[in-house]
Amino acid sequence: MTLPTAVTTAALVSRSVDYGEADRVLTLLTRDVGKVAALARGARRSRRRFGAALDLFVVGRAALRLGRDGRLATLERFDPTDDYGTSIARDVIKLAHGSYLLELARELWPADQREPELFALVVDGLATLASQRPSAGLLRAFELQVLRAVGLVPCLDRCVRCGAAAGNAALSFSVAEGGVVCSPCGPTGWSLSGAAQQALLALRDRPLMDAAGGAPAGVQRELRDLMLLVVQHHLGRRPRALDFLIELTEATAPGLPPAAAGATTPPVEREA
Amino acid sequence: MSADPLNRLVQELAKLPGIGERTAARLAFHILRAPASYAQQLAAAITELKARLSECEVCCMLTEGQRCRVCREPRRDATLVMVVATPQDVLAIERTASYSGTYHVLHGLLSPLDGVGPDALRIRALLARCGGGAEASPRPREVILATSPSVEGDATALYLGRLLRPLGVRTTRIASGVPIGGEIEFADGVTLHRAIEDRRELT
Ligand SMILES: [Zn+2]
Ligand SMILES: [Zn+2]
Numbered sequence: 001m002t003l004p005t006a007v008t009t010a011a012l013v014s015r016s017v018d019y020g021e022a023d024r025v026l027t028l029l030t031r032d033v034g035k036v037a038a039l040a041r042g043a044r045r046s047r048r049r050f051g052a053a054l055d056l057f058v059v060g061r062a063a064l065r066l067g068r069d070g071r072l073a074t075l076e077r078f079d080p081t082d083d084y085g086t087s088i089a090r091d092v093i094k095l096a097h098g099s100y101l102l103e104l105a106r107e108l109w110p111a112d113q114r115e116p117e118l119f120a121l122v123v124d125g126l127a128t129l130a131s132q133r134p135s136a137g138l139l140r141a142f143e144l145q146v147l148r149a150v151g152l153v154p155c156l157d158r159c160v161r162c163g164a165a166a167g168n169a170a171l172s173f174s175v176a177e178g179g180v181v182c183s184p185c186g187p188t189g190w191s192l193s194g195a196a197q198q199a200l201l202a203l204r205d206r207p208l209m210d211a212a213g214g215a216p217a218g219v220q221r222e223l224r225d226l227m228l229l230v231v232q233h234h235l236g237r238r239p240r241a242l243d244f245l246i247e248l249t250e251a252t253a254p255g256l257p258p259a260a261a262g263a264t265t266p267p268v269e270r271e272a
Numbered sequence: 273m274s275a276d277p278l279n280r281l282v283q284e285l286a287k288l289p290g291i292g293e294r295t296a297a298r299l300a301f302h303i304l305r306a307p308a309s310y311a312q313q314l315a316a317a318i319t320e321l322k323a324r325l326s327e328c329e330v331c332c333m334l335t336e337g338q339r340c341r342v343c344r345e346p347r348r349d350a351t352l353v354m355v356v357a358t359p360q361d362v363l364a365i366e367r368t369a370s371y372s373g374t375y376h377v378l379h380g381l382l383s384p385l386d387g388v389g390p391d392a393l394r395i396r397a398l399l400a401r402c403g404g405g406a407e408a409s410p411r412p413r414e415v416i417l418a419t420s421p422s423v424e425g426d427a428t429a430l431y432l433g434r435l436l437r438p439l440g441v442r443t444t445r446i447a448s449g450v451p452i453g454g455e456i457e458f459a460d461g462v463t464l465h466r467a468i469e470d471r472r473e474l475t
Binding site for chain 1: 289290382383384385386387388389390391421422423424426427428430431459460461462463465466469
């Protein structure tokens with residue numbers, strides 16, 4: 001990518017690490033210049049320069065001076081336009097879901113690529129999360145749509161081996177081969193129920209705003225476990241935010257009742 | 273582990289927060305050029321830090337011995353507990369000399385992106401203290417949640433609030449918003465939004 005040195009773009013913070021006494025190094029997801037590591041001078045010591053805008057889940061306009069030869073960019077200004085953090089911070093389950101959306105987008109973001117559609121998807125996901133109850137449907141739809149945006153979406157309607165249309169017959173799913181396998185070619189990997197396959201297809205194509213009901217209770221766990229395998233395969237590790245969510249909702253720790261995790265949300269929707 | 277002592281020190285220093293390879297190399301060369309006594313003092317200070325400091329049995333502040341200075345001080349109000357994220361926060365509030373209660377140090381905030389869940393924080397010790405399950409201290413009448421006003425600080429405070437409410441402890445949150453001496457006109461949108469959301473009744 002050839003880029004001008006100074007640019008102003010829509011952006012959001014996906015990671016923030018303290019740097020020295022006064023500064024922060026941010027991983028910004030941007031609409032116009034892709035994923036950028038940027039130094040925010042004075043962001044730790046004084047809120048005067050950036051205000052509360054550098055918090056997680058705040059979308060704004062970032063004025064950046066881009067680094068050359070792998071050097072850090074510098075964040076000159078950040079003016080918030082949409083604050084989803086206030087709503088997300090009100091529910092620790094929403095915090096876990098929102099963090100998961102950021103982690104997925106950040107880790108799957110192709111290096112040195114401008115990805116305006118992926119950026120729009122992240123903003124859409126955070127806006128949806130901020131305005132609704134947390135739902136497994138949103139997480140599954142977001143996973144599939146991020147994977148599609150970066151060209152890694154699993155093949156759900158045709159057998160990855162023979163290309164036959166996947167009907168109602170028994171299917172299996174191969175994570176390594178990236179999609180469903182028909183019964184004459186299989187069985188292999190995971191068995192996949194017809195209901196789960198239909199739900200995945202619907203979630204892949206549904207607007208995020210309407211995804212909440214897309215993971216019916218009967219297949220919610222099957223979808224979660226399958227998508228976790230797929231995500232883990234592409235990330236090369238378990239997503240941290242999902243482990244956090246599992247710790248919260250399954251609260252194995254004595255003295256930490258799961259009820260505290262999301263008193264505002266009914267149990268079924270608290271599922272990862 | 274590398275056999276080359278210089279390289280080994282650089283690798284260890286580079287693990288510190290905010291220290292990259294280049295800064296680590298600069299620090300290592302500085303230590304190499306300094307007198308041997310300096311290197312010994314530095315090494316001794318680091319070793320002693322780990323050997324002598326542990327967590328206070330009541331509030332989890334770092335301390336020598338079983339109880340920290342604040343928890344040992346009889347004039348402090350042990351029924352008022354301020355929950356903070358780090359030992360540095362305790363030091364900052366102590367510098368103001370305006371708080372006469374005690375503390376509880378979480379050693380972090382809930383942070384899904386960093387994989388920090390409830391088990392990694394000193395939440396169980398706080399619940400034991402508030403539920404009357406800790407012999408070492410009286411049951412608090414009020415818990416002040418003083419985590420920073422960030423998304424993770426707010427979420428941690430709300431999470432603790434939900435755990436503490438059933439125990440019948442009064443739970444409050446420190447105020448945040450437009451800085452004193454600041455002007456509304458110049459406050460950023462997020463600060464203003466949150467200050468308006470957290471408005472309170474004039475009494
Ligand atoms: Zn086939
Ligand atoms: Zn103490």
